[in-house]
Amino acid sequence: MRELRIVFMGTPGFAVGVLEQLVENELHVVGVITAPDKPAGRGRKLQQSAVKEYALSKNLPILQPSNLKDEMFIEQLKEWRGNLQIVVAFRMLPKVVWALPEYGTFNLHASLLPQYRGAAPINWAIIHGEQKTGVTTFFIDEKIDTGAIIDQAEVDVKKDETAGSLHDKLMNTGARLVVKTVQRLQEGPVNTIPQTFSTNLKEAPKLTPENTRINWSDSMDAIDCFIRGLSPYPASWTLLDQGSTPLKTKIYKTSIEITEHSLDIGSIVSDKKEIKVAVSKGFIIIDELQLPGKKKMTAKDLLNGFQFNKEDKFV
Numbered sequence: 001m002r003e004l005r006i007v008f009m010g011t012p013g014f015a016v017g018v019l020e021q022l023v024e025n026e027l028h029v030v031g032v033i034t035a036p037d038k039p040a041g042r043g044r045k046l047q048q049s050a051v052k053e054y055a056l057s058k059n060l061p062i063l064q065p066s067n068l069k070d071e072m073f074i075e076q077l078k079e080w081r082g083n084l085q086i087v088v089a090f091r092m093l094p095k096v097v098w099a100l101p102e103y104g105t106f107n108l109h110a111s112l113l114p115q116y117r118g119a120a121p122i123n124w125a126i127i128h129g130e131q132k133t134g135v136t137t138f139f140i141d142e143k144i145d146t147g148a149i150i151d152q153a154e155v156d157v158k159k160d161e162t163a164g165s166l167h168d169k170l171m172n173t174g175a176r177l178v179v180k181t182v183q184r185l186q187e188g189p190v191n192t193i194p195q196t197f198s199t200n201l202k203e204a205p206k207l208t209p210e211n212t213r214i215n216w217s218d219s220m221d222a223i224d225c226f227i228r229g230l231s232p233y234p235a236s237w238t239l240l241d242q243g244s245t246p247l248k249t250k251i252y253k254t255s256i257e258i259t260e261h262s263l264d265i266g267s268i269v270s271d272k273k274e275i276k277v278a279v280s281k282g283f284i285i286i287d288e289l290q291l292p293g294k295k296k297m298t299a300k301d302l303l304n305g306f307q308f309n310k311e312d313k314f315v
Contacts, residue, residue: 002186004027004084004103004182005030005081005082006029006030006085006086006182007030007033007077007101008022008031008033008086009032009033009034009086010032010034010051010088011051011091012049014110014170015051015088016051016053018175018178019032019051019054019088020054020175021175021176021178021179022086022182023058025179029060030081031060031061031062031077032055032061033063033065033077033090034051034052034055034062035064035091036064052064063076068091068094069094069096074100077097077100082101084102084104084106085098085105085106086105087108087140088174088178093105093140105139106137106139107137107138107139107140108135108136108137109136109138110133110174111125111133111134112133112154113138113145114196114201115202116133116202116203117201117204118144118203118204119205119206120205122163122167124203125229126161126229127229129222129225130157131157132154132155133155133157133170134154134170135153135170135174135177136149136152137150137151137177137181138195147195148193148194148195149192149194149195150184150190151180152177153174153177155169155173162228163231164231164233207234209237212235212237213236214226216238216265216266216278216279216315217280219279219280219281220256220258220279220282220284223254223284224254224256224284227252227253227254228254231251232252235250235251235290237250237251238251240291241313241315242311243311247291248292249290249314251286252289253286253287253288254284254286255284255285255287256283257276257285258281259282261282264278266279266313268308268312268313270299270308271303272303272304273300273303274299274300274303275289275302291306
């Protein structure tokens with residue numbers, strides 16, 4: 001039985017669930033590496049990462065390097081004498097870091113690799129209408145998300161799944177998979193599966209303003225998947241054209257209505273309770289949205305003080 005000394009690397013809430021499971025299963029975490037505190041909010045106060053907050057609550061040693069190649073950081077890392085590193089939602093590691101521990105560095109990725117390599121696998125799985133996704137543990141190598149696979153676990157994607165709900169399911173499943181992987185590594189070397197490389201693999205690139213804009217000319221199902229796949233963060237967006245300066249509008253929650261109509265794509269139909277957008281073969285009904293300078297609200301709440309004109313369109 002190997003005596004593992006684990007160094008954990010992660011930053012957001014997704015990583016916290018994994019670290020929590022390691023601690024609760026009494027696996028020996030000797031230190032935590034997370035992102036530096038960053039100013040946030042109107043007051044620009046320094047905000048700690050979710051992983052740092054949890055690590056502090058458990059009195060775990062913490063390092064917050066801004067430069068992962070910094071010699072002082074490398075020396076501090078070596079002082080922990082970790083022999084296994086676990087990476088969850090962190091950032092790309094230089095070889096001087098990932099090659100350091102005796103038993104390697106493995107990553108938890110929120111997809112069934114080799115599908116959906118990249119920064120946003122949870123979002124793109126829903127956007128592409130997948131019925132199944134999952135989590136993968138794999139040893140890190142020189143490239144991004146390409147290392148040898150240790151283990152995987154599948155998760156069903158429901159018809160009404162959002163990025164938020166799938167995030168929580170994958171976090172919980174991933175936490176269990178990481179513990180299972182560590183327990184296997186305690187027993188000794190593990191058999192791994194090399195990843196395949198082909199042209200039909202789907203990627204999961206970083207989400208940007210360019211690739212999160214709604215295309216109302218898409219099919220109704222594609223628009224529905226797109227909005228759910230970006231909710232609640234970063235949220236899909238569109239422009240409300242009222243004949244003057246278009247208003248960038250975030251869309252969080254919708255439903256669909258299949259029906260015949262003769263309206264232009266993007267045309268808005270609204271009354272005091274409902275906002276509908278004309279698309280091919282029906283309407284997208286907007287349930288939650290956010291206009292510039294306003295908080296996120298239901299369509300009904302917005303319509304209490306906001307009125308659409310007949311000529312208004314989402315473009």
